[in-house]
Amino acid sequence: MTLHRRLLLFGAVLPAALIALALFLIGLVLDHLLLESVDRGLTLQAASESVSLFDRPGQDAHLHFGDSALVADLQRLHHQGALYGPDGARLLAYPADTVAPERLTAADVARAPALQTRVLASGERIRELSLAIDSPRGEPHALWLAVSLASNDAALAAYARAAALIGAAVTLLLLLLQIAHARGLVQRVQRLHVHMQRLRDGDFSTLPPADPGTDVIASLRDAIADATDKLRTASELQHRLVADAAHELRTPLTAMRMEIDVTLRRERSPEQLVDALARVRTEVDRLGELASKLLAMASLRRSEWERVPLDAVASVRDAITSHRLVAERRAISLHLHAPEAAPIRANPGPLRQAVDNLLANAIKFAPVGSAVDLTVRDGETALEILVEDRGPGVPLEHRETIFAPFRRLQRGVDGAGLGLAIVREVAEAHGGRAWVSERPGGGACFHLVIARA
Known part of the structure; x- marks a missing residue:
């Protein structure tokens, strides 16, 4: 599935389906609440009728629909009622054209109100209540009450139309917004995709x-x-x-x-x-x-840069020992300025190689009979090694280029032109840096900084 279709699916179609489901569930809840309201009305009416069915002189049975001051409302809401005698025959009914059953015995109904919905031949739904009642003389009777659900159905139909209209409008709005959003998003991602294709091809x-x-x-x-x-x-x-x-x-x-x-x-x-x-x-x-x-x-x-604990001062001392014979041939003295120890976590092989390259470079350019100073400065966040000679120094415009591979200041000088490039590689691999500055009094001062891990 393309990104555009996925965005439309999850950004418009799925939310629209969830909205439709929510509106449908709200309709079910509304239908239930309306039905509960009707049931409460029928139950209250049944309670009222059951206590006053036989309250006239002679204890004759009667219904109170026609005597109610709200008879017009009862007719408008299609309230109906019927009373059945001990033999199940219908004794009373309201109105005359009621849809009440022709026969209903007390044995057919319970003592507690029983509610059910019935659909008439005309398609109209009614809510029925049946109840068994004994007369003052102990004779079993059956009471039947009903009310039309046409008003409920009309309210639900109106809700369905409104929900459908609102749902369609929201869905259309979501779809239009998501189409615009998806188009812009896809174009942005597509541009990155095209660029990544060029990178894969080496461009x-x-x-x-x-x-x-x-x-x-x-x-x-x-x-x-x-x-x-x-x-x-x-x-x-x-x-x-x-x-x-x-x-x-x-x-x-x-x-x-x-x-x-x-x-x-x-x-x-x-x-x-x-x-x-x-x-x-x-x-x-x-x-x-x-x-x-x-x-x-x-x-x-x-290589993988696995750092181990080591003493930087000891590494510098070992480098001095290795180069002392070469320095003595040119009457160059090597001086170390450092604390007793400088513990640090570093890669020992590459660190020693960087110090060797700096020291060999200093001996190469130092004048005969001069000195080369090596200094170790132990800081809180980094360790710095300085190698200073009394040679010609490095011009300002070349202080960066000499760290590039195969770059030499003087042609004809022995070497591959990679020593200082390796020094910078070692420094950067340790999270530090390497550079050269002018030594006070003349010469070059090379700095190798190793960040503490």
């Missing part, structure tokens, strides 16, 4: 059409628009990463091929072959480093 170029509403569909449209924008950005980054990776891979491959081609053009001495193979080995190492960095970056993006 992130456009956002979903604007929605002027303020309901959940408008909120859904805004969420889809935000997701589309993020998908578009991710797709652009992915394409750029693939293009940059292809370019970076092509460079050492080209160098290796040229070296091999030159070597094969003429005979070479063993020393020349060793030199050529050494240069090829250097390019192979470049390819290996680039592949390792790409794999590390891919694993960071798809």
Whole structure:
């Protein structure tokens, strides 16, 4: 079932059916209440007649219909009555053309009023009451009273017409309103459906059409628009990463091929072959480093970030120990400024990799004989690791781009250009961020912030 039909069914057809059912049930209740009113009248009349049937001199039986001051009302409402003797013969009747039974014995009726509805040959309904009464001489008699239900039927017919008219008007109004509402709702959902089809086909170029509403569909449209924008950005980054990776891979491959081609053009001495193979080995190492960095970056993006308790200061100390030999070759001293311990919940492998990348980057650009400072700041909501060098620093216009994959400030510098990109991936995966600022006195200061879980 389509959305449009479902909205019409539950928004118009079903409510209309429920309204019709409610009006029908109200009609049944009204019929019951009107019948109860008639029954009360007949019962009161029977009580009145039963105590005064034999109150005349000589205890002769008589009915009081003709003696009542309301005889005109009784005739208008078609009140009827009859009294039957011990043998069941009809003794008295009002009016003369009554529809009372010809015979009715006291044995045929109960001592308590018995009420029933009878339909005459003309189709008119009447309400009957029968009751057994003893005369003062102990003779059993039967009293029969009746009233026409024509006024009740007329009231119910009028109610039925009014209910049908009101029900039809309400149903039509509901249908028109629901058609307009459903059409607008379906159009809004259809626009989102078309947009989702484009997303499924890989088209992130456009956002979903604007929605002027303020309901959940408008909120859904805004969420889809935000997701589309993020998908578009991710797709652009992915394409750029693939293009940059292809370019970076092509460079050492080209160098290796040229070296091999030159070597094969003429005979070479063993020393020349060793030199050529050494240069090829250097390019192979470049390819290996680039592949390792790409794999590390891919694993960071798809891995599950399970945090465990660890000491950040101990991780930084281990990184310093691992890089001390490289730093000593360039007479660079490494200094740690940190508390005794800085407990935090983090992913130990990626955190250590980020610190290694920052420290290796600082040692690479630090002047010979200078120092690199590592600082650990333990805060209430986050932990911050700072790595400062005395190198040339990072120009303001490049402080954001250097965190993108394959971005280098200086060409010819060793490295795949992925170290800082991995640092930012690690920081963001931990709910933090990474950035670079200028070190007071010159140089660069890299910040790695890890949010507390």
